[in-house]
Amino acid sequence: MNFHYQYKKQFQQALVQWFIREKRDLPWRHTHDPYKIWVSEVMLQQTRVDTVIPYYNRFIEEFPTPEDLAQAPEEKLLKxxxxxxxxxxxxxxxxxxxxxxxxxxSTVPDNRPEIIKLKGVGPYTAGAILSIAYNKAEHAVDGNVMRVLSRVLLIKEDIALPKTKKIFEQAVMELIDPAYPSEFNQGLMELGALICTPTSPKCLLCPVREFCTAFQEGRPEELPIKTKKTKMKDLFYDVFVVQNEKKKFLLEKRPGKGLLANMWQFPMVEKSTTPSEGFLADSYNVDLVSRERLLSFKHIFSHLTWNMESYYLKVEQNGKPTESSVWFTEEEIKALPLPVPMQKIWAAWKETEAKHKHA
DNA sequence: AAGTCGGGGCA
DNA sequence: TGCCCAGACTT
Incomplete structure (x- = not known):
């Protein structure tokens, strides 16, 4: 891409000055500590700013330095x-x-070849840390940047294709303001978040409107082009909150790889195999004492849906506990990392339990 | 290049 | 409902 010198300079100035003037006051904008910038960037991957803020504050309070995080047990981290x-x-x-x-x-590398080798640091996060923490002129191309630049430069390539991102990385490297790399990159993202939004962009408030090809041609909301299909699978589970005669509850730890790795859950049985409760009773050497219906709901992941039906079972041990069975007290469960669907079921159990006590 | 990996917000 | 979000990793 060949940009005229004046176009480039004026674009940079308009974007950087707008960012300095209009940027949101966010917790990670109060520091230049590359470790803290790193934490914020990882949390922000595919996740909205408003969601991240409380997590970031708690995380930095708990793990203020790289050493603190390095030493933490995985269960505490996942919690x-x-x-x-x-x-x-x-x-x-x-x-x-x-x-x-x-x-x-304990010093985060300040160059792309080294920093990108770190686990979990890809092309975007590398550029974000380098530009924001070290003020290096490196590209940091995320979804916002692709949307903004696809409109400004009228790029009609399919952003669902991995090779397309290189076009945007090259564009950023040619356009980036060498005097203000941090503000330039953050300005592109802030613009995407506040003005150049996916639907109904606020072009009349845009600081780079006069540089925007899509605005001049009239249809910025039709960019970027993205062709992608999501085929969702449906899974059906019975989930059991199992309480024994000692008022303890049965939980399982999920496998170390794959979906919700190493998170804890109440026993789940895929439906339409054998009758779920019988399978459960046999698996854990328990006799069923009572059964109460709890909650039914769908939990939607990126690529699959869990259709959940949950039950409260009181049981008595009729043999030795199996190896996979781990019994926890209500208090101990508070320290376990539970995925959201399990938190919903646990909350439903607490409600019925409170109701029973009151009655 | 395609699939995997959470959860929530919003039109 | 479907799409998007300050993406990276695996195959």
């Missing part, structure tokens, strides 16, 4: 991340931070 989603981000962040502590004496 901090509980509800934020994409839990491998947390594990990868800790792995990356441990690399920094061990190989780089």
């Amino acid at each position: 901090q991340w509980e509800g934020l989603g994409y839990y491998s981000r947390a594990r990868n962040l800790q792995a990356g931070v441990r690399e920094v502590v061990e190989k780089y004496s």
Whole structure:
């Protein structure tokens, strides 16, 4: 791409000055600590600012330095991340931070070749940390930047294709303001978040309107082009809050890889196999004492849906506990990282329990 | 290049 | 409902 010198300079100035004037007051904008910028960028991956803010504040309070995070047990880490989603981000962040502590004496690298090798740090996050924390002129292309630049530069390539991102990275490297790399990159993202939104962009308030090809041609809301299809699978489960005669509850730890890795859940049985309760009773050597219906709901993930029906079962042990069975008290469950669908079921159990006590 | 990986907000 | 969100990793 060939930009005229004056176009480039004026675009940079309009964007940077607008950002300095209009930027939101966000917690991670009160620091230049590359570790804290790193934490914020990982949390912000595919996640809205308003969602991240409370998580970021609690996380930094709990793990103020790379050493604090490096030493943390995984269960404590996941508990901090509980509800934020994409839990491998947390594990990868800790792995990356441990690399920094061990190989780089706790100093986050300030160059792309080294920083991009860290676990969980991809092309975007590398550029974000380098530009925001170290003020380096590096590209940081996320969904916002692709949307903004596809409109400003009228780029009609399909942003669902991985190779398309290179076009935007090159464009940023040619357009970026060498005097204000941090403000330039953040300005593009802030513009995408506040003005150049996916639907009904506020072009009349846009600081770079006069540089925007799509605005001049009249149809900015039709960009970017994205062709993608999501085929969702439906899964059906019975979930059991199982309480024994000692008032303890049965929970399972999910496998270390895959969906909700290493998170805890109440026993789940995929439906339409055998009768779920019988399967459960046999698996854990328990006799059913009573059964109460709890809650039915859908939980929608990116690529699949869990159709849940939950029950409260009181049981008595009729043999030795199986290896996979772990019994917890109500108090102990508070420390376990539970995915949101399990939190919903646990909340439903607490409600019925409170109702019983009152009656 | 396509699939996997959470959860919530909004038209 | 479908799409999007300060994406990275695996295959």
